[in-house]
Amino acid sequence: MVQVISPSIAQMRSASSASRVFSNRPVLSAPRGSCTRIHAQQTATEQVATESKFTNLKPHTAFLFPGQGAQTVGMAKDVVEEVSAAKGLFAQASDILGYDLLKVCIEGPKEKLDSTVISQPAIYVASLAALEKLRQDSGEEVISQADVAAGLSLGEYTALTFAGALKFEDGLKLVKIRGESMQAAADARPSGMVSVIGLDSDKVNELCEAANKEVGAEEGVRIANFLCNGNYAVSGGLPGCEAVEKMAKEFKARMTVRLAVAGAFHTHFMKPAEEKLREALASTEIVEPRIPVVSNVDAKAHSSPEAIRDTLARQLTSPVQWEKSVNLLLHSGLEESYEIGPNKVLAGIFKRIDKKHKITNVQV
Known part of the structure; x- marks a missing residue:
């Protein structure tokens, strides 16, 4: 497999993992029978302290990632020819998924690319490929300017991967399960x-x-x-x-x-999918993001891995609070944004909220 995780992100992930080891040390001095209670109290206290980390956002530059619906047949064709790291992402993705994702992105057919089970992995990988394009064209300095991230629905997984909370391969596996379980829930009830x-x-x-x-x-x-x-x-x-x-x-x-979607996303119709996804999230390593990632569920940035797991699961049955998230960023002082991934869906929405906001599109 080709490994293409950014060195800077990988280093930050290692530091975050180390802090998790220390925070999870068992209580050795507690009396017999009270260890579980004391450990639970400590864990709750640690989560509250951790969650306060991103309370007062003062962002300058946001990286925004699109969700399902942004895909188009032909996307990623140029980027894999121009950026070797992007080509590596698609090669690794195909190994994980068990089919040639790049071929579907480039050749379609449209009905196949638009299906929930394929469009979600396709947008996730294509958006990260666009990120590699930005890295190659503009340098690491531009990447490092981002001090907050957000993604529309599926795009939240891309944002968390960019922020170092998820490894690329783990994020892709979650997205695969997410798409499959959402399709199954939609098939079960029109x-x-x-x-x-x-x-x-x-x-x-x-x-x-x-x-x-x-x-x-x-x-x-x-x-x-x-x-x-x-x-x-x-x-x-x-x-x-x-x-x-x-x-x-x-x-x-x-x-x-x-809308050309499989079913009633972000409602109780997706409850079976939420349960399936929650199981997958429980066994997936998630660490504290290196920068805030604003959640679709509550328009807040969570730093606790457990809070991130919970909001990602609840996202399937909760309304997407994108308008509130954008307003939060703008009112906190955001000066510029990059939309990274297929099409210009988020830029169009952003301009409806603030016409003067500077937003750069990095497409594939």
Whole structure:
């Protein structure tokens, strides 16, 4: 296998791993019968202390990573020809996945690349390949300027890998399980997503409530992606999606777009997938990120590995708080951003929130 982890990130991961060893030392002096309780209290205290590390964000440069839907047939063709490290990433990914990921990215067909089980690993690897392109073209100095990261849904795994919390191969294995379990949950119960354009979040919530009265709670919908004002995606049962499409004009929506996804992501429909992913996360090494990574679940940056595991699992059934995350960064003083990966989806959303913000696209 080709190993392409950045030396600087690998060194920081080693330091983080060492701190975990010391923090997990057993209590040797406790009386018999009280070791478990004292250790649990210490662990809780350590987590609270660790979680306070990223409380007061003062970011300058953010690296942002796209989620599912950013993929296009033909992506990564040029980057693997120009950047040997990017080619190495795809070679390593194919060994792990058991199929030629690069060939699917370049040749498609579109239906195969767009499938949940393939698009998620494809975007993860392609985004990290774009990062290697930036490293080769602009140097390590530009990479080291990033002092905060975030990713939209799937992109959070890419952000955590960039931040050193996950090894490349471990992140890819998690993404593979994530895509497969989400597809299985969608296959088990028909559901969908609809993008509602032209309304604020309060109006979209009202629309969802009206639709749910017609179809009932089990087939109902709710906002699943809080992207930016005028662009929210609702998710739920197919009858609920159809009701939203039918009633949207009454609520003055400009338009609705049925999303080409397998099912109702970021809702209770994905509960079986959350359980499967939680099992995988429990056995995966995660260390403290070297820079803050803002979570989709609560728009906070977590430093505790256990908190990161929990939010990654809950992400599948929780709304994506992207709008809140972007506002947090902007209000904390963020000056510039890089969108790293296929297409310019995040740049478009960012500009809807702050037209003047400087954002550079690094595409594949």
